[in-house]
Amino acid sequence: SHTWFWNLIQNDFKNGNIDLDGCIRLLEKMQINFDEDHLKHIFKKTIDKHTGDIISMEDFRAIYRALVHRPExxxxxxxxxxxxxxxxxxxxxxxxxxxxxxxxxxxxxxLEIIMKYEPIDEVRKRRQLSFEGFIRYMNSDECSIFKNQHKSIYQDMTQPLCDYFISSSHNTYLIADQLMGPSHLWGYTSALLKGCRCLEIDCWDGHNNEPIVYHGHTLTSKIPFRSVIHVIDKYAFMSSPYPLVLSLENHCSPKQQEVMATCMKTVLGDKLLSAPLGGQVEMTRLPSPEALKFKVLIKNKKVGTLEQSMLRMEEDYVGEAEEVSDSEGPSDEDYPEDASLVRPRSPSKRKGDRRSSPPPQKKSKGRKTKIALALSDLVVYTKSQKFVGFEHSLRYQKCWENNSIGESQARKLARVSGNFF
Incomplete structure (x- = not known):
């Protein structure tokens, strides 16, 4: 008998049929877990069968069964x-x-399961479980495949930032294909709501001195950089309190880079990390995710050192820019398939102090890029630095310098220098 079901819902229908909001409230009162988008889909399919946007008790029963009664x-x-x-x-x-x-x-x-999950009084009194009670038990945390204690952060989050894998998004703004598809703010909203902690923003010069975001040299649509930052400000820490990295693929002129810097400082406010924690410029290890909670980090090329950035903080340097190399080291093609990326050290070479100057490199084939100081100085713990080689990194690379390694080069590294990789 379904008398218990009608008794449970009849008060909600005493004034007539109910709409979607009423359906949601009734399901919540019944303590039924549901996905709202899935419910909206089922509700729409139900009302499509008749005119209007309200449902009857019989309609609600069908919706309830579609949500709750799984064949397995x-x-x-x-x-x-x-x-x-x-x-x-x-x-x-x-x-x-x-x-x-x-x-x-x-x-x-x-007995404890029956008392806790059986919704029908007469069945519960007989120490039995109906299908409705069985469903509630199977959907409960007791039957979850995940450990309850893992629903909250249980890992040690006090180690240096570089000790962690970071959930990252590539071409975040694209919601379809990479050649002709639309760029959309939903790409950023969706990634952030899923807990993503590193977003990519491809920045290009736009009209009226307003930078735009799109997949360069393609037919993808364009969205304003300013709108992207507003969305990030709204959703940055909705799903996770840990630091968010904005990886800028920066193709803008120095003038529009300054617009980007001003926009991020104005919109993000205190969320934006613009100086080292505690003013510490000399460091051998990065701060932890715990120490960087609720902070947004900018990943981009940087002019000079952290100390020089700190000294410029009180100065007026609007309109100033400096050149940095687009390729501080060799490209993928500079590494032959059988070449080792770590030079063997002979005993005689170990005696001298070789830290005074980096090892000789192939002459860079890249061009110089101008970086606005206003944007450069927002880069603190995530400076973009081209990968040169393992020996170079071990000797000269700072802990706040980040390497981006392409897939073909990564395969070579894994093959010829697997231990170091």
Whole structure:
């Protein structure tokens, strides 16, 4: 009998049929977990069958069954139920032992489940479980494949930032293909709501001195850089409190780079990390994700040192820019397939102090790029630095300098210098 169901919902229909909001409230009152987008889809399919945007009690029952009654649950229930309608405590124990591997479960265990999850009073009094109770138990945390303690942060988040894998997004602004698809702010919203902690922003000069974001040299649509930053400000820490890295693929002129810097400082405010924590410019290790909670970090090329940036903080340097090399080291093609990226050290070479000057490199084939000081000085712990080689990194690279390594080069590194890689 479904009398219990009608008794439960009839008060919500006493003034007539209900709309989507009423449906949501009723499901929440029934303590039914649901995905709102899925519910909206089912609700729309229901009202499409008749005119108007409200549903009857019978419609609600159909929606409820579509959300809650899963065929795999029904198959399991009938496998242990004597009559297909009820699961006595003895049969529930068999289910717990065989399917849930709760070999230590006893009558008390079964009774606790029945008392907690069975919604029908007369069934609960008989120490039995109906299909409705079975569904509620199967959807509960007790049956979750995930450990409850892992729903909150359980890892040690006090190690240096570089010790962690970072959930990252490539071409975040694209929501379709990379050649002709639309660029959309939803790309950033969606990535942030999923907990992504590194977003990519491809920045290009736009009209009226307003930078734009799109996949350069393609037919993808364009969105304003300013709008992207406003979305990031709104959603940056909605799903995670840990630092967010904005990886700028910067193709803008110095003039529009200054616009970018001003926009980020104005919109992000205190969220934007613009100076080392505690003013510490000499460091051998990065701060931890815990120390950088609720901070936005800018990843871009940088002019000079952290100390020089700190000294410029009180100065007026609007309109100033300096050149940095687009390729501080060799490209993928500069590494032959069988070449080692770590030079063997002979005993005679170990005696001298070679830190005074970097090892000779192939002459850079790249061009120089101008970086506005206003943007450069926002780069603190995530300076973009081209990878030269393992020996060079071990000897000269600072902890706040980040390498981006292409897939073909990474394959070479793994093949010829696997231990170092």
């Amino acid at each position: 649950f029904e198959e399991l229930f009938k496998a242990y139920s004597i009559d297909g309608n009820i699961l006595p405590d003895g049969q529930l124990l068999k289910f717990l032992a065989k399917e849930q591997f709760q070999t230590e479960a006893n009558e008390t265990t079964a």
